Amino acid sequence: MVPGATDAAGYWRILTGGRDLMTEVPASRWLVTDHYDPDPAAPDKTYARRGAFLPEVDFDPLEYGVPPANLAATDTSQLLALMVADQVLTDAGGLSDLDRDRVGVVLGAASLELLPHMYGRSHRPMWLKGLRESGLAEAEAQAVCDRISAQFSPWRESTFPGLLGNVVSGRIANRFDLHGTNHTTDAACASSLAALSTAVGELALRRADLVISGGVDTGNDIGMFLCFSKTPALSRTGDCRPFSDAADGTMLGEAVVMYALKRLSDAERDGDRIHAVIRGIGTSSDGKGTAIYAPLPDGQARALRRAYEEAGYGPRTVELVEAHGTGTKAGDAAELTALRAVFEESGRGAAQPAGSGGQWCAIGSVKSQIGHTKCAAGAAGLLKAVMALHHKVLPPTIKVDRPTPAATDPDGPFYVNTEARPWVRSADHPRRAAVSSFGFGGSNFHVTLEEYVPSGTPARVPPRHRSAPSxxxxxxxxxxxxxxxxxxxxxxxxxxxxxxxxxxxxxxxxxxxxxxxxxxxxxxxxxxxxxxxxxxxxxxxxxxxxxxxxxxGDPAPGRLAFLFPGQGSQYVGMGAGLAMLAPAAQAVWDRLGGATFDGRPLHRLVFPPPAFADEERAAQAARLA
Incomplete structure (x- = not known):
């Protein structure tokens, strides 16, 4: 569940369609007139008034075992997480054939919105002190405090579990009767990949056979906006532009994203639908640095190297990186420094396909579309990478008119992908992608994964989601x-x-x-x-x-004609839409994945990386002609 979509298919259409889900803050979250001030130094105010927000959905409390009377005292995260977990289990084939003793739930979640609201009532002594000091009589001061208290929900028996972060996972385990491990983890903006690391560990140690993992973050209340405003990390211009030379900060989003994890051998044995395969997870801490919240490239690079060491292959074979990419100048610069250090190490001396040279890897961030979803950011990025592998499409990062110079070096490994393009790959190895997520306090995570290639087992590749614009x-x-x-x-x-x-x-x-x-x-x-x-x-x-x-009336019989354009009709990107929608068309390109023309891979002539200057676009057209 992300801004603009309530299922994975809708999310994929948002990604490939390059939709921008940034809007004005809805009144259901907080009132701009109460809390906005364009001056970043204004006390207790935010200079941001835009973000990306989950759509309103119908929630049936009885269907999920939640007493209707408890809804006001139950955090939204807990309720939406139940709905998404239900989707995940349905997609995974249900629980009928599973040993519930060996099914767990590990999620990244924190910053729940109900906690500060409920604590509001405890501030009565401060209100009373201010009113007394303003000269109000005791009876009048108490009456004013009563009116303020009435704005907050009353405490009741269900309030404590209703606001606890760990109950996000606990409520799922309770509702679906799961007996494996059940907890949430907080690694700030890296929480969901921290949860993924723990979940994969449970499977590797054979303490579980299936784990639901992911990230849950619905906290776009005024408190969260103030936290990011006073750092300050939010965009002054009200937009999130990762890897753009115009980037000036991040914007906040919301998301609830989960997935079902199993050991590959078990999934193949059980005939499961396999969306992608995780090959390596690298984790690290920055250690001692200049500031607890300042990202360190060395610490991030440490996590990257560990991921590829575990995967058993180098980043030279990775062609898509879904970066943390917050859109802050310091954050993006540090991340690109770490990525380039590790990817360029891999490229030196490695055997390379003819004409591939530099810029072999697309880089981007879904935050350009749905904002920084905080605890769910890694999960949203991972799902984007999984669907990119499965659909054989390189999805776009939007709002980049001109990339930051660190991402445009023609001899470097990366290019910013700003348009959906077919992901053509010869049969020498599966398509590979990677996802990064970094949190305050120096928590670093990098995951590398690859497409699933059936090998004669009962396992199945799920059908693709339709992503046609109409x-x-x-x-x-x-x-x-x-x-x-x-x-x-x-x-x-x-x-x-x-x-x-x-x-x-x-x-x-x-x-x-x-x-x-x-x-x-x-x-x-x-x-x-x-x-x-x-x-x-x-x-x-x-x-x-x-x-x-x-x-x-009676239809007049018509005749059908096909038009085959001849020489001179070629254009850069021709047939891209067909290849991305039709597996048969994609298969033709993959059969020619190793073919070259004039020293360059053939598919890079027809579907080259996006150009950002007229001269570059003209050169691409000339090469194709």
């Missing part, structure tokens, strides 16, 4: 009254709805309507507009520029 939805019937409205399809994703509508469509029906829609809301709106027009002129065919077409 879908074709068809309606037909004997009369206008027989057209089935979109609402009849329920609350299914647009791609599934489109598939079902195409299966039910009859080209010989007297009434036929086609709608190209970007989402279900867009579909409903266009359908309603089309229906109104049809009822005004029931026998008149029409085609609207917004992607709606209607016809009635």
């Amino acid at each position: 879908e074709l939805v068809l309606f037909s019937g004997a009369s206008v009254a027989d057209l089935v409205p979109p609402e009849s399809y329920g609350d299914r994703p647009l791609a599934a709805l489109a598939r079902e509508s195409q299966g039910a469509f009859s080209p010989t029906d007297p009434v036929r309507l086609a709608v190209v829609a970007s989402d279900t809301d867009d579909l409903r709106e266009k359908y309603a507009q089309a229906l109104a027009l049809i009822r005004q002129r029931p026998g008149t065919a029409f085609s609207a520029p917004n992607g709606v077409r209607y016809a009635s």
